[in-house]
Amino acid sequence: MSKLLKIVVALFLLCVIPLFSVQVAATSKKQVVLILADYLSLNDLTISEAEFLQALVNQSLFGLMNVNSASARTSPGTHATISAGRPAYGGNSLVVAAKATEIINNEAAGLTYRRYTDNSLKNSEVCILNWPQIIEVNNINSRTKIPVGLIGESLKSVGLKAAVIGNSDLPERVNRPAALITADFNGITPHGLVGNELLSLSEGFLPWITNYEKLIEATLSALKHADFLVVDTGDLSRLEDYSRKGLEKVVAKERKAIIKNIDDYLNRLFNEIDFTHTLLILTSSIPPSSKLVEKNYLVPIVFATEYSKPGLIYSNTTRREGLITSADLTTTILDYLNANVSIANSKSIGQSISGPVQKTDNNLDHILRLNHGLSFIYQIRPLFIKPYIILQIITIIFSVSLFFIFKKIIPLFLNWLSFIITVPLALLIMGAFRIENYLLYALLALALGLAILIFSKIVSRLTQYEPFVILGLITSFLIVIDLFLGSGLMKHSVLGYDPIIGARFYGIGNEYMGVLIGSSFLGVGSLIKRESKRPFLLIGILYFIFIIWLIFSPDYGANFGGTVAAVSAFLFWVGRWIKDLFKNPKIIIFTLFLLILLMCFGNLFFSSKQSHIEKAFALLLQKGNREFYEIVVRKIEMNIKLILYTNWSKVFLLALLSMSILFFKPRGFIQYLYQKHRSLYESFTTVLVGSVAALLFNDSGIVAASTAMIYAVYPLLSLALKQKYLIK
Secondary structure, eight states: OHHHHHHHHHHHHHHHSOOOOOOOOOSSOOEEEEEEOTTOOGGGGGSGGGHHHHHHHHHSEEEEEEOOOSSSSOHHHHHHHHHHTSOOOOOSSOOOEEETTSEETTEEHHHHHHHHHSOOOOTTOEEETTHHHHHHHHHHTOSSOOOTTHHHHHHHHTTOOEEEEEOOOBTTBOOOTTHHHHOOTTSEESEEEOSGGGEEEOSSSSSEEEOHHHHHHHHHHHTTTOSEEEEEOOHHHHHHHHGGGSOHHHHHHHHHHHHHHHHHHHHHHHHHSOTTSEEEEEEOSSOOHHHHHTTOOEEEEEEEOSSOOSEEOBOTTTOBTTEEEHHHHHHHHHHHTTOOOOBTTBOOSOOOOBOOSSOOSOHHHHHHHHHHHHHHHHHHHHHHHHHHHHHHHHHHHHHHHTTTSOGGGHHHHHHHHHHHHHHHHHHHHGGGOOOOOHHHHHHHHHHHHHHHHHHHHHHHHHHOOOHHHHHHHHHHHHHHHHHHTTSTTGGGSTTSOOTTTOSOOSSOOHHHHHHHHHHHIIIIIHHHHHHTOHHHHHHHHHHHHHHHHHHHOTTTTOOHHHHHHHHHHHHHHHHHHSTTTTTOHHHHHHHHHHHHHHHHHHHHHHOOSOOHHHHHHHHHHHHTHHHHHHHHHHHHHHHHHHHHHOTHHHHHHHHHHHHHHTTTSSTTHHHHHHHHOHHHHHHHHHHHHHHHHHHHHSTTHHHHHHHHHHHHHHHHHHHHHHHHHTOO
16 A cells, blocks of 8 residues: 555656756857836836837837735835845835945945945945845745845856946935845845936936936946846836925926936937847836826836847746736846856746747737736726625525525525526626726626526526526536636636736636536536436546646646645545445545546646646755745645635635534425435535635635535525425
């Protein structure tokens, strides 16, 4: 038995270890120039002052970048995240960086830095004076080391040099966050020019503005010795800080002037750079405050090289055309410079961008539409999900009361219980519509739900199956089809995962993972057993195995916790019909062996992409038990946090409570269900097992557990009310 178990484990590891792609090393010296225009928005690229920018966008790789950091969206946090190649903290609102010889607070920065860190500087080097505080806040808030300074340290390890130019200073404060991106693990950048020598006094709205003549000279000079150069244009950041001090029309006029200056600077730089071996990147690390208010958190990003073709960027991290993450930017920079090496067991968690995956007639127009669509779904998500949760809570409480009062409304209420079950399906179908009007979206979703309910009632009368069984079948089949075709509906559903939040970008999220498990065992599970024929049982087993593979596969579901939950539910369901399954442990191990063998086969022959599951197992193999401990603790903490703060936990607990009540009231109901509706009884208990497994094995398992319970608690309540009052 122990040998068989070892074989099972070995096969599982074979499934999840990624087939890493090989990067071909370049033979010529390469350079990366990262131009930062913090607080730049997509709308800024549409004005007449951005003439060259518009041409650049449409002739290059273009898209949106998710700039989530470990803390609030602040400039230091987003820069630290790019620096570390993973979510990081940036400390307070300022980054005090300076060249060693610059005087800061009446003292040379190099001397101050040495007193703070006991490290000496060369005169050409740029240091971050509040580096100890930045490192401390990352250490305090994370059990594992967040490698702020990874880019600079990686470049240093392979003999390459970084440089930083520009600042976001104002007369009353020093702020130079770009130095975070180029700094090494000591907070030092080999070369830079970040002082006030690049600024000019202004007679306009801002007291200081960037002197773009000096900036272009400094940029070209730095490119003579730097392999990686970061340029902070600065003015939009200054405008963001001063925007509340001026009239709206004055601020708008200043913004146009700044965009024009950046446009001219890039035009000149573009003509001076040899793009044969140079990658030019233009981006913002943070959206303007007006976009934050609108919950429009994505920023534009442009990649330009001699060999890049116009189109939309793509990353395997997001698997979405036109969307990448900050960590992908980090990895792309290091990969381009052949410097993506493991430093102190740390590497960027992102993946290099590629493209174009889709050619468009106008990149800017396409990304504007994409951004509007993503922002709209993000904004309306709580307007749908919160009411749905509240309605479920009210429904469960009211259902229990119907065993004692309001008996006359039960026939009508049974339709309401079925309607609650239609909502996930209706919201999934809504993913096919590109509507950006809340009222119209809500009315269409309501109409879809009612149409699905009516259809299920009609089919129920024709087939004698309960309406909720029909709903389970339709929901399961549609999710499986959508998942197999690339999750196009889920990606645009308000019940799906959100690329702006960034917890998941592809596969099947926990919301629809719970829906898939619940609807499958309610619909398919009860239907198969009701027919009581061996071929139907075999079809059911094959269907559930296919679902398990879909949830697990890196190309489709890429949800490991969901896989464990689905396997748990499947084994329980099969075990209830194959009586000897749980009596002999060898049979269980053999069944697991068969499941893993099938998943391995599918993964090896039908998978072309590396998922976060594979990366996690690669880290486990690299770092061992400590990484396993970190993953487990992180998932437990996330689950506890969600259980305490999300309303989904109330739905789950009320569902459990109501199901417990049904064991006692109505009297004899569970026995009646077991004797008269055995297939439904087994489906409900299987959904309960899958729901608990989803709760235990997912970092946001309470969400999956709650959505799975939709397909147990409401059908149960419906049957209980029917049985008590003898409603046919």
